[in-house]
Amino acid sequence: MLVSAKEMLNKAKAGKYAVGQFNINNLEWTKAVLLTAQENNSPVILGVSEGAGKYMCGYKTIVGMVNGMIEELNITVPVALHLDHGSYNGALACIEAGFSSIMFDGSHYPIEENIQKTKELIAIAEAKGISVEAEVGAIGGEEDGVVGNGEVADPEECKMIADLGVTMLAAGIGNIHGKYPENWAGLNFEVLAKIQELTGTMPLVLHGGTGIPAEMIQKAISLGVSKINVNTECQLAFAAATREYVEAGKDLKGKGFDPRKLLAPGFEAIKATVKEKMELFGSINKA
Numbered sequence: 001m002l003v004s005a006k007e008m009l010n011k012a013k014a015g016k017y018a019v020g021q022f023n024i025n026n027l028e029w030t031k032a033v034l035l036t037a038q039e040n041n042s043p044v045i046l047g048v049s050e051g052a053g054k055y056m057c058g059y060k061t062i063v064g065m066v067n068g069m070i071e072e073l074n075i076t077v078p079v080a081l082h083l084d085h086g087s088y089n090g091a092l093a094c095i096e097a098g099f100s101s102i103m104f105d106g107s108h109y110p111i112e113e114n115i116q117k118t119k120e121l122i123a124i125a126e127a128k129g130i131s132v133e134a135e136v137g138a139i140g141g142e143e144d145g146v147v148g149n150g151e152v153a154d155p156e157e158c159k160m161i162a163d164l165g166v167t168m169l170a171a172g173i174g175n176i177h178g179k180y181p182e183n184w185a186g187l188n189f190e191v192l193a194k195i196q197e198l199t200g201t202m203p204l205v206l207h208g209g210t211g212i213p214a215e216m217i218q219k220a221i222s223l224g225v226s227k228i229n230v231n232t233e234c235q236l237a238f239a240a241a242t243r244e245y246v247e248a249g250k251d252l253k254g255k256g257f258d259p260r261k262l263l264a265p266g267f268e269a270i271k272a273t274v275k276e277k278m279e280l281f282g283s284i285n286k287a
């Protein structure tokens, strides 16, 4: 059964580790993340962007697929199905479809409008036991076509949004979606510490987990980050393993063209990446 992200993240915050959000793109992706979580006894959050939602034939299809897998694969660790960077209407659609967690990304609105819309969604989600992530200060890089610039959030604005009763809060601290540029300045730990000081026990979310050095990840966790989003890294691992299979000509040998064989190396590469992240985040055996 899907659960809200609330309890797993409060536990993570108290225990000074982080739960990974791994974005999914298809059946193989979802199966890889769920099996790795189960094998490592780790809580897990499945992230779905609106673009990935469309690609996978809509939110109801995803809810059906994930619930089916949890039952058929005997997944007993806590699993949250979470809308990533949702619009207001996207969040409503996911609540309706059976997601257990949503993110409303109102970071592009003026703060007053972000607050108003976040409030409305919290009221609707709370009544159904669904967790809500809000965002302050756009995350840099590209997310489904929306490009930002590695912004740093205003800690006072973070407090205003946290006080609305959100479950977890994403704040820009110089992190970027996608691959990090050579001249990246690194995470702004001063701002992170200030946000943590003002928001207390609120679990903080770090987006753009791909390519942040391990020691920065660990420092961010020590400063209150309890959820880390990983997307690009699984995509790169999947693509590299698939390329290797095809370039070795394995699809041309015997039944190597069978999709169950062709996609297997990519599937295993996602599993290895997810496991590595769970080790780094400290969520293994925390289910």
Ligand SMILES: [Zn+2]
Pocket: 085, 139, 143, 177, 207, 208, 229
């Ligand atoms: Zn993000």
